[in-house]
Amino acid sequence: MRITATAETEFLEEVFQKAGFSATDGTLLADTLVDADLRGISSHGIQRLDWYIRMVKDGTIKPQNEVKTLKETDTSLLLDANGNMGQIASALAIKSLIKKAKTTNIAMAVIRNSNHFGTAGYYSRLAAEAGLIGISTTNTRPLVVPTNAIEAFLGSNAFAFTFPADPHPFVFDGATSSVSSGKIMVLAKNQKPILGEWAIDRERNIIHDSKKAAEILSEVAFTEHQSGGGVLTLGGNREENSNYKGFGNSLVVELLTGILAQGSISADTNTGKHDFSQFFMVINPAFFGDLATLKANAEKMFERIRNLDHIPGTHIMIPGDREYRNYDHNSKHGVVIDPKTIQEITAIAEKFAIKLPQEIKE
Structure with missing residues (x-):
């Protein structure tokens, strides 16, 4: 079933306000979920709503708490999300860094005591839209099994990097593991198999x-x-396929987030205190040369790659291409919501005495 972005936004805003978030925070949260759905990243869209509401109910997420600024300089920022949603502190951080980097050319932020923050690309893309380079990372609950281990220790530890370009910015946004847990959850909801080598059991056997x-x-x-x-690290199940490189990537994010924030590493976020950490950096490319020239050179490189000889029946896409195509298509035709998620949001609507969007009623 498809639903318009406008209807989804209005519904989500009302749910978040009923859940105890301020109108401003609710609008932001809704925007991050709708943005993910529009870009075809359903693992981080409205299907996350039920999980968010359950975490509010059990006190993991504290909607009334305000973000605290602990330290700040012209080039750096340390925030305490104070147990509220990660989107709230992260949006505040990236907007502050954008202002700083326009003056100082580089700025970075660390957030502690945070929660899930949606897609990493949401924040980096804001920097790119301002003509800047954006980097966003987060740790998560323990999901990822290190090379040769049999138990999870690392988070899926998303990493996003954006660079200003036309007709749209370069946007790399993905887990440092083989996949985010959200994608597996979406498949499970819809009773579909895992086609790739994403997950393993205790004996390190691939699970489909x-x-x-x-x-x-x-x-x-x-x-x-x-x-x-x-979940497996990038590189899959075997050390011979260089899965230690994916392991290393995940560790880099752990160091920039949980360690730098002096919070929990991913392995410890399920053993008492639940606190994710985030890291952001914004760089002004105009310091290194004319921005228009830099953007044009980047676009020329992307076009050369898109036009390389390729396997018949396929085409080459630069990171961000698919998401922007999805965004255009879904903006016109609506975003897809799976039947299980419809059941979940119907229950949420009944809980808060909120009307469902007309498309869902039909």
Whole structure:
């Protein structure tokens, strides 16, 4: 079923306000979810709503808490999200860094005591739209099994990098693991198999049953004791395929987030205190040369890559191409919501006495 972005936004804003968020914060949260759905990143769209509301109910997310500025200089910022949603502190951080970098050419921020922040690309893209380079990272609950291990320790640890270009910015946005847990959850909701080598059991056997994989991820992410298994690092199941490089990428994000923020590393976010950490950097490319020239040179490189000889029946896309195409298509035709998510948001609507969008009623 498809729903218009406007209808989805209005529904989400009302839900978040009923859940205790301010109108301003609710608008931001809704925008991050709708933006993900429009770009075809359904793992981080409205299907996350039920999870968010459950975390509000159990006190993991504290909607009334305000972000605290702990330290600030012309080039740096340390924020305490104060247990509220990660989107709120992250939006504040990236907007501040954009202002700083326009003057100082580089600025960075660290956030502690945070929660899930949506897609990393949402924030980096704001920097690109301002003519700047944006970097966004976060740690998560433990989901990822290091090279040769049999139990999860690392987070999926998203990393986003953007560079200003035309007709749209370069946007790389992805987990440093083989996949985010959200994609497995979407497959499990829709009773579809995992086609790729994404997840393993305790014996490091590849799992293609999405329901089984989702059960393992739920155990490792939300319980202190786990029987093993989880998501693979980039590079897959075998060290011979260089999965230690994906392991290294995940560790870099752990160092920039949980360690630098002096918060929990991913492995410890399910054993008492639940606190994610985020890291952001903004760079002004105009310091190095004329911005229009830099953008034109980047676009020429992308076009050369898009036009390389390729396998018949396929085409080459630069990171960001697919998402912007999805955005244009879904803006016109609406975003897809799976049946299981419809059931979840119907229950949420009943809980808060909110009317469902007309498209869902039909």
